Amino acid sequence: MLESLTLGARPQGRTALAARWIVAHHGGSHRLLEHGEIVLEADRILYVGPRFPGEVARRFDLGEVLVSPGFIDLDALSDLDTTLLGVDCGPAWAKGRVWPQSYIDRGPYEMYTPEELAFQKRFAFAQLLCNGITSALPIASLFYRAWGETVAEFEAAAEAAGELGLRVWLGPAYRSGGMVCTAPGVLEPRFDEARGLQGLDDAIAFVRAQAGRFGGLVQGMLAPDRVETCTQTLLTRTMAAAADLDIPVRLHMAQGLMERQAMARLHGSTAPQWLASFGALNDRLIAPHAVQATAEDLALYAAHGVTVAHCPLVFARSGAALNSLAKLRQLGVRVGMGTDTAPPDMVLNMAVGVMAARLMGDSLTETAPEHLFDAATLGGADALRRADLGRLMPGAKADIAVFDMADPLIAPRVDPVRSLILGATGRVTRAVFVDGRLSMREGQVPGLDMATARARAQAQFDRLVAKYPDRTWGHPPVGTIFPPAYPPLP
Template structure:
């Protein structure tokens, strides 16, 4: 049969062999990523058949992307799956008084869900689509619990699993749970409230969800235990979580070492850092993925390395909060596996790589402390190591066909010498041309399979506007919205 040059339909895994070619191919030779000029990638079904110079066999179709890089899809270990509320406090500080920490008065009245179930389901679908637009093929979704009654629900995660299957995104899913939460009392002091029974109920719900949904979509849906933030969990819940993770063979994501408030609260509650506390519980091991690490001590980092814990690095979010990892290069040199994460909108991994590179060089005070390739490796192979999935994060025979194609024909990125350096320095997620996940075309030129992005953007904005109107309920002293969120310049 003749070879086709037509792009397959969105959402379809085409029959037969598909050959992808471009000016640059980033393959994996069994040891590291390697470039091929005008290389060829052949996929068949869900997997990569060949990655290298000219393919000698027959193919059903040839897809030539021209001035572009064919790359392994990016892995996001902390991918936002709701509408980013941090945008409200970027220039409205302090954030704790503007809904980032719930006031005692709100808790006494009774916290409530600020989004309807159908709104939460839509947000997962919308967020997953934006991940694909940015070349992310594997994601561990994260959402804020600030506007929740207590924790995430199985219902919304069933909707998330369905969205991942429909859109074609590989996900590691499990509803977040906790046994406590931070609040601010009438004097402005931070306090904790605990309800361990609710924490164990959340863990039970997550286990049930994973047993029922893991493996759906031919392997697109995978399990994850997500016990929110370290200070919001009791020792009993953390021990039970790690035991369940072993039984289910799934990763655990736990936010820790991410801010001064957490450090102070861990000292108040346990008299030690998060890492020290978890080691003492026997709950610090290779299954743990720990965002963000900017407030980890040198001793903590030693424990990360000793126990095989992965650090999920979100340099853009950390820098916006006034902190940096100290440092990416130093932590990596100590043997800690580092993966990348976006944790914000837009989920632009290239922007995070540039911020991470800049922050590392500033922290180290030298321009050769780290290089673009180090951060790209973290965004691919580092994420795959965190998930114990050698079939992800690389383009080599037998690997899953999770592929991102990034354009290099943007005038702002010309001339191109090394495509990774060029994309890190001058690119962003908007240059993502195409994304294949599990061998199917999930995104092409801004279009996502089965999803109207323009219509969805309007719906997302309307939902966010509705949330903003409720912020006085959940903010300290309950001022009106106009006082909570002021425009950058006076509005006339």
């Protein structure tokens, strides 16, 4: 498929892609075009419809595929996922997910080298492309960091995105505090306001220096880490800076019991209610995950134009779910999608989103596959204020994913969108264009051998796991922190 095109390059002249199905955009919503053609020219879509009557430089008949808008991932993992370790290993304070007092006393340290931090983002970006994701707002854990993310690693991330051909919104995460385990099950907040404000200043400088690079593929965002690690001063200044820079803000809140308890203790309210009290809710805000959001919280989101980044897969693993997608839609809350885990399989993520919504009581029509598809495309584009993304129509950016609907493991096939979401995974992604550039073909991305990178990622991750006792209460061995599913054979 597309063998004559150069991986990592934008073809010169017009390129026509014929396909059995195309998710076209018409009249403000997606429409399914059968036996159609899409024509790309430079970074834009020129035409979507029946066979293009004009001249083209090249034409490809892609056969039994679904040509789709590239997915927009509002919470895209950009490290090697440590949360997978803890899904069946709890509680969090005993598994290295909360710093113990002894770790604070010795001084938190960076558990990865600068080179390892740069590599893991490049590897994660490649995985996003391999799963049909063309736009991403990266997220990473701060549990293994000295404090926040650094400008240097995000400069490397910008280079990786530009070289691989991934559209990104970047900004190093910062915070004013964190939770500390002072006794088994006892968590206490610790704050360093000056450090948080310095992190914000560094993030602003990064955005000013990097936004617009690589022909606009790299844009800026502000990413205060988690709401319970932030102060009112930090968030007030963050929102003012975002308005000045005209960029989005992503802040994790209403996402877990630990946060809810911490917010009640610190501020006497839920996170959304606290932000509303000092004017920090607005339509720039992207707020993963809302699984702990109350009815009042959701009403505030709707009233202030907040976007929920819905990440159903990562929460379903531990038995949690948004309650519910239909309720958010009925309230008028804007919803986009995030993967927030590895592998960043947006197709599987959407499937779990459908299942979880129905388990929470949504009917077949209240939450259907197309509602998740809309969130992964149009919802993300709206959150980013980018009407040229998330849709295939003339004038839109040429950000396209090609899915193999002839895969023998998803037979028989019915409606292609339903078959993709409910009967496949992201592994049927065959090609991805970003900004008109061929950024992924048959699992390969420009400048990175995926098999070699996979081995390097595993070795790097294994070294991180070996350090888990350093930051776990009581410093138990790794085998105690993460016991195997089955005991070893004697």
